Amino acid sequence: MNSGVRFRAAPRRRVVPAVALGAVLALASSCAGGSGSSADGEAPRDGGTLNLAIGREPDCLDPHQSPSAAARVVSRPIVDSLVYQDPKGAIKPWLASRWTIAADHKAYTFTLRDDVRFTDGARFDAAAVVANLEHIVNPKTKSLLAASLLTGYESSRAIDAHTVEIRLKEPSSALLDALATPNLGIESPATLTRGNNALCATIVGTGPFASPGGYRQQQGIEYVRNRDYAWAPPGAGHTGPARLDAIRIRVAPDNSARYGALTSGQVDAITNLSPVNLRELRTTDGFHLFSVPFPGIPYTYFPNTEKGVLADVAVRKAFRAGIDWAQIVKNVYFGAYPVARGVLTSTTFGYDKSQESAYAYNPTEAARLLDQAGWTARDAKGYRTKNGARLTLRHLWSDPSIEDLAVQIQAAAKELGIEIVEENIDEGTYVDRILSADYELADTNFASPGPEVLKVLYGSANVPSPTRGLANNISRTANSELDKLFLQAAASDNVTERLRVYGQAQRQLTADAASFPIYSPLSTVAARSAVRDVTFAIDGSPIFYDTWLSS
Known part of the structure; x- marks a missing residue:
């Protein structure tokens, strides 16, 4: 992973505990705004530069190419939609x-x-x-x-x-x-013929900001206001150009450095707060906390259902039931993130609550399922075996922020008799291993406003392969009945019918144990109190069109 811009850590004495000021916002649209004045009566004003530090570097600025949430954040100021x-x-x-x-x-x-x-x-x-x-x-x-x-x-x-x-x-x-x-x-x-690499660095749109210099790896991106902008969608907090003159984004993957940059005044705002910092900032004077739950797919461990030991649905169900996911989330994230109990987050339109009991901790049932699947013997280290082979799952990851979580899941799996081998690999190797189906577990979350994301993540046409490329179905689910449900939902213009069908799809995915959902992430922007009116797109991405800086 790239190290990004390095910030000095803030002296702890600069952060003075006080009454909580962090306001948790209701999910707002990409251009939803206030009534034209802030909560303290100060009218919005134009001008100034917002200095923002983000936690993850986008692999590519071009949203046509990149699937990442980081790419959506950095491209949205530039591009509008139909x-x-x-x-x-x-x-x-x-x-x-x-x-x-x-x-x-x-x-x-x-x-x-x-x-x-x-x-x-x-x-x-x-x-x-x-x-x-x-x-x-x-x-x-x-x-x-x-x-x-x-x-x-x-x-x-x-x-x-x-x-x-x-x-x-x-x-x-x-x-x-x-x-x-x-x-x-x-x-x-005119820019679309420049080639993929050029577009990964610089894109041109109709949005409220432009970025002539584009995105520079390990340096970030700078935007300037589009002074001709006059076509914001209905519901915007204002009309005309954005309020800010400019936005300067830098990447700081290290949580403590990013948080220190905010509390010491090196930046005005940061994204991707750690749970510890999130809890601390809620009781720190001089800052706002803007936060909404991400809709879509929770942070999830995805099993390789195509081949290997997790091709056996009994083993998948045992792994799901035999890990106390809720306790692990509480241990690692201090209650900052809701526990996930379904293939969608609970705030996603169309979430099927009826499946929550299937994700309950049940070690007795897990042991029964593993016995049923033939993993009845134990080796000298206590791991289950079958025909002399240890029950081992290789977990691919490349994000250091999940290390604590991965270690606790590994320890819980050992109690169940399952060995998890943690393979922290570079991104190129990760892609190669995903394409060749050379893994048992991989992880991600996926922000999306509605249940249509299920087709993207579980449709058989999206299983990655050397010929198809790095598609998004990393569980490698290939269920013809599920594909039929996705087609049925897509063909219906009746919302009630679509949700009924997507509910059926969620029940099928639960029955197949096609994923191991862990927690529902939050989209957060922490900012000094002078930063006003940060809003969020329906997919949880922060939007800065209405944002302004108070005097």
């Missing part, structure tokens, strides 16, 4: 002013705004939309998420300068939700 999704999941106009959907749900026709320009001066029009969609689905782009959001895409065409039609091979009621994400954000067509 439509915008409000806090309740409703789709509203943005770069598209209106749209119609064909009766068979295979054609969407969008009327576009005619007053929008990219920050390179080019006009936004139907041809730009076509160029972006074709860029996303082009195999040469090597999209790790955006292309999967366009599953079923057939073609797009400019009917006229400000009307575009998108055609699908199969019905997809989730298309509008997908078009609202930064991953399908609109970039200047």
Whole structure:
């Protein structure tokens, strides 16, 4: 992992405990804002530079290529979307002013705004939309998420300068939700021919900020206000250009250094607080804590269901039941994160609460299942064996922030008679091992506003392979009945029916023990008290369009 920018640690005496000031915000939309004044009556003002330190470096600035949450955070100030999704999941106009959907749900026709320009001066029009969609689905782009959001895409065409039609091979009621994400954000067509590496460094959009210098590895990114911006979506806290003159983002992977940079005044705000810092800041004067739960997939251990010992569903169920996940989360995170009890987080639209009991700690049942699966003998170290082979799971990871969690899970598995070999590897090796299915466990979480993310994470078309590339189904689930449910949900324009089908999919995934959910992450921005009106997208990403600095 890259070390990022190094900050000096803050002297502890600079942090004075006081009454808690951290306000936990309700989930806000990407442009939801206040009434035009702060809680203390001070009116928002324009100007100033926000200095922000983030915990993870994006692998690539281009959201068409990168699936990471870090990429969404750093690209959203630059790129707008055709439509915008409000806090309740409703789709509203943005770069598209209106749209119609064909009766068979295979054609969407969008009327576009005619007053929008990219920050390179080019006009936004139907041809730009076509160029972006074709860029996303082009195999040469090597999209790790955006292309999967366009599953079923057939073609797009400019009917006229400000009307575009998108055609699908199969019905997809989730298309509008997908078009609202930064991953399908609109970039200047002139830049799309520069090649993947160039776009990973610099992108051009229609957003409230531009970044002429682009993203520089281990240095960060700087944005300047787009003074011509006049097309924020409905619900924004204000209209016109962003309030800030500029934003300066630096990467500081080390939690203590990042927190010290905030408390010592080296930066105005930070993301990715550790649970210890999160608890401390809630009782520290002079700071705001903005926080929302991430919807989507919890932080999860994913089993390789395709081959190896976890191809046996009995062993998967035993591993799920035999680890006291709730106690481990409490031990490691001090109650800062909710325990996960399903394949989706509990705040995700469409979450099926009925499956929570299946994720309860039950070591007796776990032992029974392992005996049933033939792992009845024990070796000298107490690990279960079958035919002389030890029950061993290799866990791939490359993020040092999970080390404490991994160690506790490893210890709990040993009590169950399962050996976990922790393989902390570099990112290149990680990719190679995922592509070749050379692992038993891998981990991630995945932010998404609705249950459609289940198709991205568990659809058989998204199993990674050397030919398909690094797709997102790292559990390697290939269940034809599940695929049918995803198609059924995508074809329905009735919300109640879609949620019923996605509930059925959650029950199938639970029955298959296709994942081991651990905790639900929080999206947090900690800031000095002068930083006002940080909002969040529906996927939990922080948004700084309405943000301003008080005097």
